Ligand code: FES
């Protein structure tokens with residue numbers, strides 16, 4: 001059995017160095033030797049993981065569906081037999097998107113001249129050429145369909161065999177009802193991780209949740225993950241109905257209502273949020289991931305699975321479900337607006353001026369920075385080899401910064 005690392009206390013560091021408001025304090029994070037470290041907002045997500053690129057229902061039988069991962073166009077197709085596969089979204093001939101083509105049996109036929117590709121990306125038919133003269137095909141991506149999500153492995157395909165698919169919370173447990181949600185959010189994925197892990201922002205949700213105070217019980221860190229435990233106390237106001245649905249109990253202000261423990265974990269590149277009662281019953285289990293869509297990784301598509309444990313009364317959760325949807329949508333909207341504002345601030349400042357005072361968020365930022373993609377080298381052999389980071393085109397070359 002693995003030893004569980006002990007909880008470390010989260011002591012807020014608001015020392016003058018961190019709290020100073022001068023421009024000098026607004027530099028990006030510094031490493032111990034004071035060398036500049038990578039601007040987290042410019043760290044590409046690592047492609048060697050499984051990412052959901054669509055919900056199952058979006059890829060209909062006999063149809064193609066165009067998506068992107070960090071700017072790379074990918075076509076998903078569901079064949080006549082119901083199998084899903086993923087290819088580069090370009091025809092090897094004139095480079096038009098294959099998602100504009102048609103599914104033909106178990107393959108995709110390009111909409112222009114009808115070149116046809118099987119699930120491995122091999123070109124298996126050019127209507128006006130003999131079979132012995134078939135051209136090269138296109139890249140295929142490892143692809144799996146699990147619990148209503150279509151996962152693609154955009155990185156090194158050999159890694160797909162050794163990298164496990166994530167466990168999707170309690171989605172397949174009959175004792176839970178799951179809400180699937182998500183939409184594009186106009187920010188770098190790191191803002192999303194920070195937002196969910198940082199429960200000190202309850203103030204943002206004061207109109208939805210009343211006055212709640214989060215108290216950190218401490219944090220743990222391991223290889224590829226960081227997590228934090230919180231308890232909550234209601235300082236004033238009524239318990240909102242959405243929260244009551246989750247807990248199935250009434251928690252009044254000022255009462256003994258801080259026994260539930262919320263654990264938020266980033267296990268790169270995924271995130272989970274679990275709430276357990278004092279009896280250790282898992283009453284809420286959220287699994288979520290933020291998939292960059294564009295090359296600069298300033299837009300992410302959120303895929304979330306929110307599982308709520310069914311109460312003892314059959315059907316009660318179904319009745320209350322529209323309220324829960326309404327409540328969670330309101331919360332999500334507030335979070336979306338604030339993280340998009342953070343991204344706009346970063347863009348106008350041209351660097352990450354964040355000065356974080358909460359230790360678990362600094363641990364999280366270090367984890368995301370270390371786990372991200374290495375800088376990409378493009379143009380090798382063409383005489384204009386350069387290291388580009390996906391943000392270079394708009395934001396200049398950070399290597400030139402001191
Ligand atoms: S462009 Fe696809 S077949 Fe010609």
Ligand SMILES: [Fe+2]
Pocket residue numbers: 195201204205331335
């Ligand atoms: Fe929030």
